[in-house]
Amino acid sequence: MSIYRIGIDVGGTNTDAVILDEELNVIAETKSPTTDDVSTGIYKALEAVIASSTIPPSEIKYAMLGTTHCTNAIVERKRLNSIGIIRLGAPATLAVKPLIGVPDDLRDILGKFVYIVRGGHEFDGREIMPLDEEELYNIANQLKDKVDSVAITSVFSPVSRDHEERAAAIMREVLGEDLPVSLSCEIGSVGLLERENATILNASVVNVAKTTIHGFVNALKEEGINARVFLGQNDGTLMSVEYALKYPILTVACGPTNSLRGASYLTGHSDAIVVDVGGTTTDVGVLVSSFPRESSLAVEIGGARTNFRMPDLVSVGLGGGTIIRIRDNGEFTIGPDSVGYQLTEKALVFGGDTLTATDVVVALGKADIGDPSKVQHLEHDVIVNVYKEMISMVEIAIDKMKTSADSVPVIVVGGGSILLPESLEGTSEVIQPNNHGVANAIGSAISQVSGQVERVFSLEELGREKTIELAKQMAISEAVTAGADKDTCEIVDIEDVPLAYLPGNATRVRVKAAGSLAQ
Incomplete structure (x- = not known):
């Protein structure tokens, strides 16, 4: 019996689905409009891709989902958990309250139960103050029946996580073992405020994730699929439910x-720039050894400043559904708004009344979609100028992501990639692989499972070699916990930075391990 896998990726415009065989060949693919509630679009894509294949559902053993549910919840300020926010750091951190760098409207939703408790550590691992366990018990009793998750952040917990773990144990003792508790030492890196924000956001989307995952599992069961489910994470790998x-x-x-x-899998390129053109935005990223280059900067999510790992991306407000506005004098604007998943209703070539980027390429004869006669009235010279500006937007984004002036290979993927020509300024070649329109769903389906560790170690205890080896084993252990086969795990990224301002020959070590799915 063959073993197949299904990959689904939810975009702002389309939800894509693919079925791959054991050799990771594409057996079936489909695009379905993303729906307002997102879940309906997932179910429709699932039904369509299974219907278009001749594979018995019982032979699909793995199902991977890349979802925007959590992002949308934060951006839209909807369906967020009621959370308790606890910082362990008094009296050292009283000057700056939690939720700094978070927009007012999001702070109003999340900041109803905020506490700063005595505890935390210095940068060298010494206690600032002993942990105030009595106060934590009082807080836990105050939070009873009022919150459904808790975020705990301690000063320098990447150096010493003892206080966070003890605080979590107290919360669960009073509020129940099933209470979701987010610890900052497991989510963000060094830097209190951004790490705290990342932890708070994590706690706020637990229910959204639970609803999404259970909905996906139920949808699979309705189709007769009893598969192991994995979710895509933002380093290009998978994690277990x-x-x-x-x-x-x-x-x-x-x-x-x-x-x-x-894109890397479809082309065989491990190092390249990837331009992903969707219906709403064009995302430009960089492949390094087949994985996305990571951002070294603090990243904003829904306006909140965080410091957990994120891909290094430049997003441009240009996609297949981007709205083009032309004035009487020939001046024009491109986006940034888009008709999104309503492209097939609103674009001129589909009988709608809105001029979109798709209409522009059809009018210039660069794509054959819809009814070209519906864009014949557009003034040719103006449309040519609009198209030049569209290409320029993408070329500037590519230039921003390059680390040298040399020309580089560029891989173009995504349903909106018909917008781009066969050559772009500053590139050595432009590659558009087969199945490029569903590269995101393929990326979801072929991904490995990873684990990452980022901690500050004192090299005086074990020495550099043994410390690095310990970090590698911890990363492999994380990958196995996330669903990887231990025998296939290998270290894919390692970084150690000496921290000159810390005693004990301290070094920040970041190690990432990845492996194939455990059978």
Whole structure:
């Protein structure tokens, strides 16, 4: 009996689905408009891709989902958990309250139960103050029946996580073992405020993730599929359901990373720039050893400043559904708004009344979609100028992502890639692989499972070699916990930065391991 896998990726415009065989060949693919509630679009794509294949549903053993549910919840301020926010750091951190760098409207939703408790550590691992356990018990009793998750952040917990773990144990003792507790030492890197925000956001989307995952599992069962389910995370790898429920924030920005991984797989290129053109935006990212290059900057999610790992991307407001506005004098604007998943209703070539980027390429004869006669009235010279500006937007984004002036290979994927020509300024070649329109779903389906560790170690204890080896084993252990086969795990990225301002020959070590799905 063959073993197949299904990959689904939810975009702003389309929800894509593919079925791959054991050799990772594409057996079936489909695009379905993303729906307002997102879930309906997933179910429709699932039904369509199964219907278009002749594979018995019982032979599909793995199902991978790349979803925007958690991102949307934060951006739209909807369906967020009621959370308790606890910072362990008094009296050292009283000057700056939690939720700094978070927009007012989001702070109003999340900041109803905020506490700063005595505790935390210095940068060298010494206690600032002993942990105030009595106060934590009082807080836990105050939070009873008022919150459905808790975010705990301690000063320098990447150096010492003892206080966070003890605080979590107290919360669960009073509020129940099933209470989701997010610990900052497991989510963000060094830097209190951004790490705290990332932890708070993680706690806020636990219920959204739970609803999404259970809905996906039920949809699979309705189709007769009893598969192991994995979710895409934003470093281009997968995580198990249990891991995703604990760290749902890691699904943020998994769509573009799935496209990068899919582009690498479809072309065989491990190092290139990838341009993913959707219906709403064009995302430009960089492949390094077949994985997305990681951003070294603090990243904003829904306006909140965070510091957990995110792909290094430039997003441009240009996609197949981008609205073009032309004035009487020939001046024009491109986006940034889009008709999104309503492209087939609103674009001129489909009988609608809105001029979109898709209409522009059809009018210039660069694509054959819809009814070209409906865009014949457009003034040719103006449309040519609009198209030149569209291409320029993408070329500037590519230039921003390059680390040298040399020409580089560019892989173009996504349903909106018909917008782009066969050559672009600053590129050595433009590659558009087969199945490019569903590269994101393919990236979701072919991904490995990873684990990452980022901690500050004192090299005086073990020495550099043994410390690095310990970090590698911890990363492999994380990958196995997330669903990887231990025998296939290998280290895919390692970085150690000496911290000159810390005693004890301290070094920040970041190690990432990845492996194939455990059978």
